[in-house]
Amino acid sequence: MAQDNLVSMTRSLVAHGMAGTMELADEVVRIPASSYTDPALFELEKRQIFRRLPLMVAPSCELPEPGDYKAMDICGVPLLLTRQKDGTVGAFLNMCSHRGNPVASGTGKANRFTCGYHGWTFKNDGDLIGVASPQDFGAIDKAAHCLTRFPVYESAGLIWATLDPTSTLDIADYLCGYDELLKAFEFDGWHLFSQRTLAGPNWKTAYDGYLDFYHLPVLHANTFGSDFYNRANYFAFGPHQRLSTPSQFAIKVSGDDDQQMDLNAMADDQLPQEVLVQGVWTIFPHISIASFYGGGLRGAMISQLFPGATVGESYTTQFYVMEHEPTDEVAIKAAHDQFDFLEIVVRDEDYKTGKRQHEALQSGLMKEVLFGRNERGGQVFHQWVDKLTHASDDELKDIFAREMAQAAE
Ligand code: FES
Ligand SMILES: [Fe+2]
Structure with a gap:
C-alpha cells in the first residue's frame, strides 16, 4: 500500500513534468502578518503545538x-x-x-x-x-x-514523543500513515554522520522556507544555482506534507558519472527507492527531510526546528544521516563538505533572510502576507497551525482520528 502510494505520487510528478504543469492551490491565501510577530500567539503556539503534539x-x-x-x-x-x-x-x-x-x-x-x-x-x-x-x-x-x-x-527510524504525560492522542493516528511512507528511506539502518544546531528567526518564518521551492533559484542563486526549477507538487497526509519537483527525469547518482533516468520509460517496479522518496518530506510541525549525495554516498539532512526564547528566535538541529558510514578519508571529507555547504545555505541565505523579514514585519506596518497558488505548502501549514492552536484536547483527538480513518480508506 505504501509502495503503491509512492509510485502513484511519482507517476503524478512525471505526468506534470511532461505537461509542464504543477498542481496549483485553489486561491491565493493571505494571513495576518502579526501571526509571525505576536508574542502572545507565540506563547500559545508553544503550549498548544509544541507541548501538546507529538514531536x-x-x-x-x-x-x-x-x-x-x-x-x-x-x-x-x-x-x-x-x-x-x-x-x-x-x-x-x-x-x-x-x-x-x-x-x-x-x-x-x-x-x-x-x-x-x-x-x-x-x-x-x-x-x-x-x-x-x-x-x-x-x-x-x-x-x-x-x-x-x-x-x-x-x-521509520525516527522517534516521536509527546511532551504531555497525560496526552491520550495516539501518535500513530497523529502521523496519518505518513510514517509508513517514510519507511521507504529505511532510516532504521542508517548512521548519524554529524549534527549541529543553528539559530534562526521566528519558527514559522523559518519553516516556511522548507515548504516552498519558489525561492530556490532566487535566494539560493549563488549556492544551488539560478536555473533551479521553482515549482513543486504537494502531497498532504493530515498536516504532514511532502513536496517534490514535477519532472519526467531523475538523476541516478553513482559517483563520477551521474546518469539521467527517464522515469516515464520505466516500469513501476524499476523505479529506485531514492526516486520514490525524492523531494522534501516535512513532518508537522517542525521537521524537514531532504536527500543529498555527498561524494556520491546517499545521505539525508533531517532538520529539526524548535521555537526559541522569544517570538523572533528559533533554533534548528541539522542531523546529517547516511545510508552507509563513509570510511575512507576522501568519502569522509566529501560528506563533511556536503553538510558544511548545507549549513551555509540555511544559515547565510534562508535564516539570514528570515531574520531580516522578521525585523521588517515587526514594524507592524504590513497587515498581511501572501501565499500564491504555487505555494500550497505554506497555505496548508499555516491553516493547520491555526486550527491546532485553537483546538481543545478533545477536538485534537477527533481531528486525528478522522484524518487517520481517511488515510486508511
Ligand atoms: S533533587 Fe535529585 S536527589 Fe534530590
Ligand atoms: Fe531555502
Whole structure:
C-alpha cells in the first residue's frame, strides 16, 4: 500500500513534468502578518503545538544501542530519551522525583542515572531504584516516584514523543500513515554522520522556507544555482506534507558519472527507492527531510526546528544521516563538505533572510502576507497551525482520528 502510494505520487510528478504543469492551490491565501510577530500567539503556539503534539525528537540512529541517552530542552520542558535494555525507547521528564533536578545532561551512555543533587538513582527505564538515606523518607513508594513518562513512538527510524504525560492522542493516528511512507528511506539502518544546531528567526518564518521551492533559484542563486526549477507538487497526509519537483527525469547518482533516468520509460517496479522518496518530506510541525549525495554516498539532512526564547528566535538541529558510514578519508571529507555547504545555505541565505523579514514585519506596518497558488505548502501549514492552536484536547483527538480513518480508506 505504501509502495503503491509512492509510485502513484511519482507517476503524478512525471505526468506534470511532461505537461509542464504543477498542481496549483485553489486561491491565493493571505494571513495576518502579526501571526509571525505576536508574542502572545507565540506563547500559545508553544503550549498548544509544541507541548501538546507529538514531536520528532531524534532519529533512531542517534540512540542506536541500549544505554544510549540524550537530554534536551524543548519549549521549557526538560526531556530525557533513552534506549532501554529491550531496545525500545523511553521518553521521560528529565526531573528527579525528589526535588526536580535534571538527572542527565547532554548525550552519553548509561544504564542508570544518579541525581547530582542528593543522589537518588533511576534506571534508564525510569524506575527509581535508590534513595539516599532512605530511613529519613519512611516507607517511600518507589513505584510512585519513577521518572515521569511521556508517550513515545518509534517508526521509520525516527522517534516521536509527546511532551504531555497525560496526552491520550495516539501518535500513530497523529502521523496519518505518513510514517509508513517514510519507511521507504529505511532510516532504521542508517548512521548519524554529524549534527549541529543553528539559530534562526521566528519558527514559522523559518519553516516556511522548507515548504516552498519558489525561492530556490532566487535566494539560493549563488549556492544551488539560478536555473533551479521553482515549482513543486504537494502531497498532504493530515498536516504532514511532502513536496517534490514535477519532472519526467531523475538523476541516478553513482559517483563520477551521474546518469539521467527517464522515469516515464520505466516500469513501476524499476523505479529506485531514492526516486520514490525524492523531494522534501516535512513532518508537522517542525521537521524537514531532504536527500543529498555527498561524494556520491546517499545521505539525508533531517532538520529539526524548535521555537526559541522569544517570538523572533528559533533554533534548528541539522542531523546529517547516511545510508552507509563513509570510511575512507576522501568519502569522509566529501560528506563533511556536503553538510558544511548545507549549513551555509540555511544559515547565510534562508535564516539570514528570515531574520531580516522578521525585523521588517515587526514594524507592524504590513497587515498581511501572501501565499500564491504555487505555494500550497505554506497555505496548508499555516491553516493547520491555526486550527491546532485553537483546538481543545478533545477536538485534537477527533481531528486525528478522522484524518487517520481517511488515510486508511
Ligand atoms: S533533587 Fe535529585 S536527589 Fe534530590
Ligand atoms: Fe531555502
